[in-house]
Amino acid sequence: VLMRSIAWAAMAGVLWLIVLVSMQTGTLRTSVPENDPVITNWTQSPWSASRVVFAWWLAICTGCYLFLWAMKAQMDVLSGSAPLLLGINGGTLSYSGSSSLDLTSNRVLTIGSSGGTIEAVSSLGVLTISGGISSSSTGDLTKTGAGTVVISGSNSWNSGANAVIVSDGTLRAGFGSGGINALTVASSGVMSFQNNIAEALTLASGALQVAGGARLGFELDAAGTSDKIISSVAAVVSGTITLDFFNLAGFGSGSYNLISAASGLNLAIFALGNAPAGFNYTLNTSDTLISLD
Helix, strand or coil: CHHHHHHHHHHHHHHHHHHHHHHHCCCCECCCCCCCCCCCCHHHCCECHHHHHHHHHHHHHHHHHHHHHHHHCCCCCCCCCHHHCEEECCCEEEECCCCEEECCCCCCEEECCCCEEEEECCCCCEEEECCCECCCCCCCEEEECCCEEEEEEECCCHHHCCEEEECCEEEEEECCCCCCCEEEECCCEEEECCCCCCCEEEECCCCEEECCCCEEEEEECCCCCECEEEECCCCEECCEEEEEEEECCCCCCCCEEEEECCCCHHHCEEEECCCCCCCCCCEEECCCEEEEC
8 A cells, every 4th residue: 555655646647747847937938039039038938849749758658657666665566668659750869958969779769650850949059860760761851950960871772762851950961872752952941961981872852952052961982973963853942051071080082973853953153162171172063863983
């Protein structure tokens, strides 16, 4: 009877804590930009559906754990992998910190069929998902916020049928040779393929869409070997697009094909951005190919 009372008290305590946090702080509300003329303080900000759902499941999981611990009088009542599940289905995983946070390699992200958004709010914030994206994912991935999201490894899911959209900030990730079907980078977005592997990404039937002001990052290995984007349809590009380059161990002088498409590449200006020092670079642009010498 005593242990049962302790168990119920523990569950009630967790629920009360969640309610208290939601009423006294803006933790479960949508982030509001500084000096917003309409929403002047956190009490006026709308509730964040993703944060409320996260808090709800946190309360359930923590409460159940405490309940089982109190009833069984032992700590190993849950599988070690239970707290490491990470999934998005139509919601947003948001990081508002201004430093670096690594979710560790045990946490693999699963994206549901309704898609998922990863937000890094602060331009100084770096959210790393070392576990990568689960191959069982079925939705599109969208990156928002001024900060950086790093997804480790070479990521491929749903037989490469989904799209990646970088609406703002930096996404640093690799998608293998056919991990995604389409790539869109907005004017304030940066798509950097840094994952320490030179990969030729083929967009089987989707388009490469890059707006003026965006940046693309490629890793360069031995001559002729680099990150590449290959599209079988016309590219949709405009304005000035900056290309950044990062050297791998085998990097040296040579020619590198970077972007190929059925047509449309000459509708934008491709400019040289950051690149390894000590070399001269020339970007070559045609309707179907962007290359580097």
